[in-house]
Amino acid sequence: KVSSGEYLQYKLMASALVSDTQDLFGIPDRLRKISNSTNVFRRFTTIESEIANVSNCVMPPENWPTFGKIELRNYTMRYREDLDPALNHINLTINPGEKIGIVGRTGAGKSSLTKALFRLIHNTSGSIFIDDVDISTIDIRNLRPRMGIIPQESTMLSSALRVDLDPLNEFTLEDMWAALIKCNLASLIVPKPKTTKRASADDIDACSDSDSDSEDESTGISLTEKEKKTQWKSASLLRRVLIYALGDMPRSKTESESSQLSILDKHVRGNSGALSSGQQQLFSLCRLLMRKRKIIILDEATADMDLQTDHNIHKLIHSEFKECTVITIAHRLETVMNSDRIIVLEKGKVVEIGPPKELITKGGYFADLVKDNDFGQ
Numbered sequence: 001k002v003s004s005g006e007y008l009q010y011k012l013m014a015s016a017l018v019s020d021t022q023d024l025f026g027i028p029d030r031l032r033k034i035s036n037s038t039n040v041f042r043r044f045t046t047i048e049s050e051i052a053n054v055s056n057c058v059m060p061p062e063n064w065p066t067f068g069k070i071e072l073r074n075y076t077m078r079y080r081e082d083l084d085p086a087l088n089h090i091n092l093t094i095n096p097g098e099k100i101g102i103v104g105r106t107g108a109g110k111s112s113l114t115k116a117l118f119r120l121i122h123n124t125s126g127s128i129f130i131d132d133v134d135i136s137t138i139d140i141r142n143l144r145p146r147m148g149i150i151p152q153e154s155t156m157l158s159s160a161l162r163v164d165l166d167p168l169n170e171f172t173l174e175d176m177w178a179a180l181i182k183c184n185l186a187s188l189i190v191p192k193p194k195t196t197k198r199a200s201a202d203d204i205d206a207c208s209d210s211d212s213d214s215e216d217e218s219t220g221i222s223l224t225e226k227e228k229k230t231q232w233k234s235a236s237l238l239r240r241v242l243i244y245a246l247g248d249m250p251r252s253k254t255e256s257e258s259s260q261l262s263i264l265d266k267h268v269r270g271n272s273g274a275l276s277s278g279q280q281q282l283f284s285l286c287r288l289l290m291r292k293r294k295i296i297i298l299d300e301a302t303a304d305m306d307l308q309t310d311h312n313i314h315k316l317i318h319s320e321f322k323e324c325t326v327i328t329i330a331h332r333l334e335t336v337m338n339s340d341r342i343i344v345l346e347k348g349k350v351v352e353i354g355p356p357k358e359l360i361t362k363g364g365y366f367a368d369l370v371k372d373n374d375f376g377q
């Protein structure tokens, strides 16, 4: 016969035993995780520093690159001694301000070319000159920030949008908002108005395509009060964003700035709670618009966007970076058809180069790619 007190004691002991046993089963899993983390940590601490021989480096002029001319002189690189060259004796000159499309089938060497420009890989022989400076003579800390890139996989920091856009605190609020609006990202970051609907987020984005100060009916704005309508009409694009976000016009400059800041201080998430890769690439474009480098590289930058967004982004890039050298690596045919010249790579070699229409008419590698509509698929 067991008393209720004894029964309770047994029950507690039994559940403690079960829970301890369960913990015991979890130990191998936890050990595995610790071991993985230790390996990653060890790998990071033993990575060889890229910054070597800084004392022998040449300091490029402050505004370098000024023109954006790129020359590859007999450039060869391989990932490992026992592998074929990924870029093989490449001789190539890209002129200042040229819009270049790089195409080729999978494994042709397109991304390796980007890596070579940023010195993420080392040459086996030959050199790359940017505005007549041999890039192998420059400290990478002076080389990499001088060019702009939207890589295949964009990265968003897990922090406030402001930090993500401007980690070094170099830009004004106006710079950030102007870039966000140009990239049609306002609707993603501006919170929904708490009060009466005054304008849709799309209206704000639509403003970026036109002269904001003269626009009214075309944006479809439906203000409730006459006075507010007048305010809206005379407001700058930036203030319209705030009217939308706050449901009211900020009264003072300080109030306006703190409202703009508070929106940018939030962590941005898409509708599903996370940003799509296409949206992340739009944020990369924002960073690029703020920084304005003379050489821009788009490595499959619009691959995750629909065709219409891809088209709009390239229109924006062509107008915003008119004076810059823009190199676009793309699998998608339409993306590079407006380039000044196309460079076709095949097994690490330049096999064809010229304006897209000429290459199609001539027949050859590019024409074949167009015919296959393959572009590495």
Ligand SMILES: Nc1ncnc2c1ncn2[C@@H]1O[C@H](COP(=O)(O)OP(=O)(O)OP(=O)(O)O)[C@@H](O)[C@H]1O
Residues within 6 Å of the ligand: 079, 080, 083, 086, 104, 105, 106, 107, 108, 109, 110, 111, 112, 113, 376
């Ligand atoms: N990290 C690496 N280690 C070894 N070989 C590599 C590495 N990265 C690329 N390669 C090889 O170098 C060659 C060129 O690759 P690269 O990525 O430049 O081609 P790609 O034209 O960009 O291809 P894709 O269209 O698939 O992106 C390929 O043969 C590839 O297998």
